[in-house]
Amino acid sequence: MSQAMKTLLLVDDDNAHRTMLKAHLGSEGYEIIEADDGDVAVHLARERHIDLVLLDLKMQRMDGLEALAEIRKHKPELPVIIITAFSSVENAVEAMKQGAFDYVTKPVDSDALSMTVKRALDFTSLQQENSSLKQRLGEKFDLGNLIGSSQPMQELAETLALVAPADATVLITGESGTGKELVAGAVHHNSQRKDAPFIKVNCAALHENLLESELFGHEKGAFTGAAEQRKGRFELADKGTLFLDEIGDMSLTTQAKILRVLQEGEFERLGGAKTIKVDVRLLAATHKNLEQMVEEGLFRQDLFFRLSVVPLHLPPLRKRPMDIPALAEHFLKRYCDKNRKDIRSFSSEAMEALLAYAWPGNIRELENAIERAVILCLEEQISLHHLPVQVRQSYADNSERPFAIRPGLTLKEMEKELILSTLRQTDNNRTRAAEILAITRQTLQNKLKEYGLT
Numbered sequence: 001m002s003q004a005m006k007t008l009l010l011v012d013d014d015n016a017h018r019t020m021l022k023a024h025l026g027s028e029g030y031e032i033i034e035a036d037d038g039d040v041a042v043h044l045a046r047e048r049h050i051d052l053v054l055l056d057l058k059m060q061r062m063d064g065l066e067a068l069a070e071i072r073k074h075k076p077e078l079p080v081i082i083i084t085a086f087s088s089v090e091n092a093v094e095a096m097k098q099g100a101f102d103y104v105t106k107p108v109d110s111d112a113l114s115m116t117v118k119r120a121l122d123f124t125s126l127q128q129e130n131s132s133l134k135q136r137l138g139e140k141f142d143l144g145n146l147i148g149s150s151q152p153m154q155e156l157a158e159t160l161a162l163v164a165p166a167d168a169t170v171l172i173t174g175e176s177g178t179g180k181e182l183v184a185g186a187v188h189h190n191s192q193r194k195d196a197p198f199i200k201v202n203c204a205a206l207h208e209n210l211l212e213s214e215l216f217g218h219e220k221g222a223f224t225g226a227a228e229q230r231k232g233r234f235e236l237a238d239k240g241t242l243f244l245d246e247i248g249d250m251s252l253t254t255q256a257k258i259l260r261v262l263q264e265g266e267f268e269r270l271g272g273a274k275t276i277k278v279d280v281r282l283l284a285a286t287h288k289n290l291e292q293m294v295e296e297g298l299f300r301q302d303l304f305f306r307l308s309v310v311p312l313h314l315p316p317l318r319k320r321p322m323d324i325p326a327l328a329e330h331f332l333k334r335y336c337d338k339n340r341k342d343i344r345s346f347s348s349e350a351m352e353a354l355l356a357y358a359w360p361g362n363i364r365e366l367e368n369a370i371e372r373a374v375i376l377c378l379e380e381q382i383s384l385h386h387l388p389v390q391v392r393q394s395y396a397d398n399s400e401r402p403f404a405i406r407p408g409l410t411l412k413e414m415e416k417e418l419i420l421s422t423l424r425q426t427d428n429n430r431t432r433a434a435e436i437l438a439i440t441r442q443t444l445q446n447k448l449k450e451y452g453l454t
Contacts, residue, residue: 006121007031007049011041011067012056012083017106021054024110025117038062042070045078052120053080055100057091065095072099079120083108089302096305104263111277112264123168123309146182147330148323151439152315156183163310164190169262171307172285174314177364180285181245183312188241193281196240199233204246212254213270222271232269234261234278241281247307248288252300258282259303282307317359317366320438324354325414327363331370332382343377349384351414353395416451419444 008030012018015036022032033048035041038055039062045053053071057064068080082103084092092103101120104113146153163170164187172180181200188198206214209223217232233242244250250258261267266277284307293299317324328346336343346354350373359365373386384392419437426432434444 006051007033008117009033009035009041009044009048009050009053011035011038011053011059011064013037013059014056017056021108021113024113028114030117038064038067038070041067042074045071046074050078051124052117053078054117055080055082057082057084057088057095065091065098068095068098068100077124079124081116081120093302093305101309102306109264111266115265116263119167123166146179146186147327148320149326150320150322150437151434151443152320153323154443156312156314159310159312160186160190163187163312165192166310167192167281168309169281169307170283170310170312171290172283172312172314173290174285174287175316175362176287177362178314178316179363180287180314181243183314184241184243184245184283184285187283188243188281191241191281193240197237198241198243199237200243200245201233202245204249208251208254211250212257215254216257216267216269218270219272222269226271229269234267234280235276237280238278239280241283244282244284246286246288247284248286248290248293248299252298255300255303259300259306262303262306315438317362321355322415322418322437322439324366325351327366328354328370331367332374335371335374339374341374341377342380343374343382344380345382347381347383349395350382350387353384353387353391355418357391357394415447419447419451 006029008025010018010021010025010032011034012021013036018034018036022034026032033044033050035044037059041053041055042062044050055064055067055071059067062070064082064084068082071078071080076099079101080095080099082092082095082100084103084105086105089103089105092100092105096103101123102116104116146156160183170184170187172183174180184200185198188194201211201214203211213222213226213230213232215232215234217230217235218226220226220229244258257267261278261280262282265279266275268275290299290304290308294301294304317327328351332343332346335341354366354369361368369388369391370382372388373382376386377383384395419433422433422436423430426436430444431441434441437444439447
């Protein structure tokens, strides 16, 4: 990104504070336009080309929240960073609810401000390239081990293609076993940081004190057993990506320290006084409802908004049954290679059972089931009796088979059979069939045309 071409609108009724910020940002190559109150800012935002607004909350004629609402009414894509006194952080959080990109507190830390401005401009540039990125999606975006052609997976691929090249924080939500870590990996490996470290931490697996040491490191003698200095995961991830899995299990104390790193890009090791600066992109994941935890006082609201600049939700496997055959084939090949077995396929009953089961453990449970079946199977085909008892029982209890699979069908033939069966079950209601198959009605139409079923 060329900073010299970016124009910032600086809005503050304190002339001295405005002059100080203008000097700092101007020295970094930005063009600065000034406004001494909210009403002037609204006019300039409408009339001039502006790339970003730095907006004070407390002003005489029109306060920051009112100005933010007016700016977003006319230019919803224009990023706004709130400047506020520490005592008014609640108002800044309210501004983020109304669409502000982020906030900084007075007295403004120059490095933190520069970092926040850069993140906002990078993310906005990314959004503006939406259409060209979508055109290049099929050629350049690698989803790694994320498998599936259902509509939820297509939408996820499109979103990831937009998000990965930016430096925005990403919050990945979804039930356990849906592949949140794989999504985090796809974001990193398709980002500008792909050649830098990708560091992972499971917050649920460590006690609070151990987690802080793991994240921030410690000095020799910081606590009993700290025999030597140790770098934390934030230091190890410098210039790269840090993935915090199950962040909903993190204590409020540790949350406050994470928030500081996000705001200022710095921290101290446990038992140390030296401030360490880092440049880290943060990705987080959880199976918990963080919004509900915020309401219950179990998760910091300001951290929630910092983390969820880009929220990604992974649907459970039962919501995308169309992907089960491809996933099953993928795991079959993986565990045949691992166990040096030559198993060619699934029997029709076995595949029907996989499709009939609800998979409460999602993709992880499916993977474990296929691994177990490969180990138990001594033939060239996995049969019903090789599958776990809960899968067999679900199949036995399900009188309405999803569709009939004949031995030797290819994945495309199975897909065709599934579509026809679903249309029969819905009395040829294509809208309802598309919903059940987790694809759009247009995708269903295209599939019918592809298979000559129109």
